[in-house]
Amino acid sequence: MGSAARSTRSNAAPAGRQSHEARSTQRPQLHVVSNRSANGSAKRGLAVFWAWTKSRSTPLVHIVVAVVFLGACLLGALLLRTQMSSNSFEASRIEQHITMLQQDVEDDQARLAQLEATLPERAQKMNMEPAKGSLSIDLQGYQPAGEGAQ
Numbered sequence: 001m002g003s004a005a006r007s008t009r010s011n012a013a014p015a016g017r018q019s020h021e022a023r024s025t026q027r028p029q030l031h032v033v034s035n036r037s038a039n040g041s042a043k044r045g046l047a048v049f050w051a052w053t054k055s056r057s058t059p060l061v062h063i064v065v066a067v068v069f070l071g072a073c074l075l076g077a078l079l080l081r082t083q084m085s086s087n088s089f090e091a092s093r094i095e096q097h098i099t100m101l102q103q104d105v106e107d108d109q110a111r112l113a114q115l116e117a118t119l120p121e122r123a124q125k126m127n128m129e130p131a132k133g134s135l136s137i138d139l140q141g142y143q144p145a146g147e148g149a150q
Contacts, residue, residue: 053060123130 050060053063120130
């Protein structure tokens with residue numbers, strides 16, 4: 001019994017599909033495609049474009065505005081990328097300059113430390129003696145001699 005139910009066919013098509021007979025009555029719209037490189041020109045292409053814009057609900061002005069906007073965006077992106085590249089090279093150059101300056105400072109600090117280390121030895125060679133006691137002067141209450149007389 002189960003196999004007999006499988007062999008039964010129906011002419012009803014499932015929802016959303018057309019039957020074979022309905023599909024065979026509709027024919028596609030045909031049009032001639034010409035070789036554009038042989039007889040086509042820029043004027044013909046422009047005329048086709050103009051006819052296309054007239055046949056659409058979107059007016060030509062909207063299409064022109066969209067193309068100009070896209071062109072401006074492309075130009076802006078190009079200028080932004082160029083400026084970013086320039087800034088990147090400048091930042092790289094500045095970083096190299098800072099690195100050179102840091103190396104110079106480190107070299108100068110090393111030389112200063114070396115000179116400070118050799119200072120007592122050089123002082124002894126010049127027959128100098130280290131100070132026994134340090135003398136400090138407090139200038140907190142100092143007044144110049146010219147102001148006190150008035």
